[in-house]
Amino acid sequence: MIKAENIFNKMQQVTMNWRYIYVYILIKCSSKNYSGGCDGDDKPKSAFSVIKPAPPVEIFHMIKLFQDDKDPKKVNLSVGAYRTDEGKPYVLPIIKKCEKELVNDPKLNHEYLPILGDPQYRKLAMELLLGKDNCAIIEERVLPIQTISGTGAVRVGCDFLAKCMKRRVAYCSNPTWENHFGICRTAGFKKVKGYTYWNPKKRNLAICKLLSELAEAPEGSVVILHASAHNPTGTDPSRKQWKQIAEVMKSRNLFPFFDTAYQGFASGDIDRDAWPVRYFIKEGFELLAAQSFSKNMGLYCERAGCLVLVLNDKKHIPNVASQLTLLVRQNYSNPPAHGIRLVTKVLGCEENRCEWASTVKKMSSRIKEMRKALSEKLVELETPGKWDHIVKQIGMFSFTGLKPQHAEKLINDKHIYMLKSGRINVCALTTKNVEYVAQSINEVVKADPLDDGEDCDEDGDDDDADDDCDE
Numbered sequence: 001m002i003k004a005e006n007i008f009n010k011m012q013q014v015t016m017n018w019r020y021i022y023v024y025i026l027i028k029c030s031s032k033n034y035s036g037g038c039d040g041d042d043k044p045k046s047a048f049s050v051i052k053p054a055p056p057v058e059i060f061h062m063i064k065l066f067q068d069d070k071d072p073k074k075v076n077l078s079v080g081a082y083r084t085d086e087g088k089p090y091v092l093p094i095i096k097k098c099e100k101e102l103v104n105d106p107k108l109n110h111e112y113l114p115i116l117g118d119p120q121y122r123k124l125a126m127e128l129l130l131g132k133d134n135c136a137i138i139e140e141r142v143l144p145i146q147t148i149s150g151t152g153a154v155r156v157g158c159d160f161l162a163k164c165m166k167r168r169v170a171y172c173s174n175p176t177w178e179n180h181f182g183i184c185r186t187a188g189f190k191k192v193k194g195y196t197y198w199n200p201k202k203r204n205l206a207i208c209k210l211l212s213e214l215a216e217a218p219e220g221s222v223v224i225l226h227a228s229a230h231n232p233t234g235t236d237p238s239r240k241q242w243k244q245i246a247e248v249m250k251s252r253n254l255f256p257f258f259d260t261a262y263q264g265f266a267s268g269d270i271d272r273d274a275w276p277v278r279y280f281i282k283e284g285f286e287l288l289a290a291q292s293f294s295k296n297m298g299l300y301c302e303r304a305g306c307l308v309l310v311l312n313d314k315k316h317i318p319n320v321a322s323q324l325t326l327l328v329r330q331n332y333s334n335p336p337a338h339g340i341r342l343v344t345k346v347l348g349c350e351e352n353r354c355e356w357a358s359t360v361k362k363m364s365s366r367i368k369e370m371r372k373a374l375s376e377k378l379v380e381l382e383t384p385g386k387w388d389h390i391v392k393q394i395g396m397f398s399f400t401g402l403k404p405q406h407a408e409k410l411i412n413d414k415h416i417y418m419l420k421s422g423r424i425n426v427c428a429l430t431t432k433n434v435e436y437v438a439q440s441i442n443e444v445v446k447a448d449p450l451d452d453g454e455d456c457d458e459d460g461d462d463d464d465a466d467d468d469c470d471e
């Protein structure tokens with residue numbers, strides 16, 4: 001009996017040992033597959049190996065090249081941010097003052113904001129864009145929602161139009177801020193098209209082409225319009241041209257989506273720059289508008305923005321708000337507070353608001369002075385071509401007409417960083433670097449002249465009156 005028990009125990013022990021050996025072999029074999037850990041040398045194929053490299057985002061690539069450049073003459077004309085005459089980033093004095101007040105405000109905490117944002121901020125942002133006495137505000141048919149800056153407003157707006165309003169086609173100006181096309185595609189529009197905006201020969205607005213292309217757009221298409229200080233061309237439609245655009249859009253039942261990233265930077269006057277949006281509302285359009293405080297309050301990294309929806313009947317607002325709530329909830333849940341608290345402090349106090357408006361005017365005047373300085377220097381150096389468009393253009397940017405090969409030479413040989421489209425940020429010019437920039441442009445253009453067809457307008461005749469399209 002005892003013997004049989006012993007034999008049984010022995011057998012059990014052997015089985016256990018085999019089990020241990022089996023598990024040991026299993027672990028050894030499987031761990032071989034993961035030997036790529038910290039000190040593994042024969043790495044297996046990564047699950048991420050399917051990922052192909054995406055092209056770099058040009059502006060951020062330029063920032064990196066600029067930062068790595070050790071040349072003391074280097075100039076960064078690529079990034080769309082305001083610079084002082086010392087070439088430094090600018091914190092607006094009113095923002096500095098409000099920031100100190102925020103830090104010392106014992107009532108503030110870091111609780112979540114509501115999904116659609118802070119109510120006071122939303123109201124102030126809406127009033128800034130539309131004007132307090134706007135009929136749509138009085139009739140309570142405007143819905144402003146806080147967004148992650150201008151980009152977030154464009155994205156939430158496009159998501160809403162494509163997913164909730166089932167719009168199929170979106171039109172972006174050609175050229176435009178490079179993110180518009182990408183956002184529209186990602187948002188889910190079935191077709192994303194460009195409408196001609198620029199006449200490269202005359203370096204002005206191709207109004208006739210723009211109108212005729214919009215006149216052929218499928219009914220109900222969404223059209224993204226830059227409210228002021230068009231990026232990258234620095235060229236806005238005149239009021240007469242805006243009226244023509246509104247007329248065509250009305251006749252085709254096109255849906256306007258205004259991108260307002262530069263309110264105040266075009267004319268130096270906050271209200272004046274909002275005129276196109278206000279005009280479209282007056283004309284009875286329902287519309288969307290994306291607002292940003294990155295540029296006009298210098299709040300770039302604080303991501304203060306707003307999406308303003310104007311409806312023709314306030315009864316739809318609760319439904320619209322409920323869908324937007326879901327979109328935002330599933331995307332980033334709720335927006336950040338610091339930047340919008342600053343905006344609220346500036347816009348919510350008359351004294352602060354006046355100081356801010358006068359700072360915007362000063363910033364816009366400095367840009368105008370730099371436009372003049374660059375254009376005059378190029379003329380003085382007898383740089384081939386015409387350079388008056390630099391002065392005629394408005395806002396932060398100048399679409400210089402320089403070609404990709406000029407941009408490449410300026411970057412590689414002169415340490416002047418700019419976009420290959422020929423766009424430069426005029427704010428980055430200073431009284432100290434403008435001469436160097438002009439001389440460098442002069443050199444590259446003399447070596448490789450521009451094909452300046454300045455006496456040929458978009459229709460092929462040499463009529464200089466390009467402001468109208470009176471067919």
Ligand SMILES: Cc1ncc(COP(=O)(O)O)c(C=O)c1O
Pocket residue numbers: 080148149150151152154177226231259260261291292293294300305
């Ligand atoms: C036309 C346009 N829209 C939107 C934006 C977005 O700006 P942000 O997201 O910094 O507010 C920019 C920024 O350069 C722009 O030029």
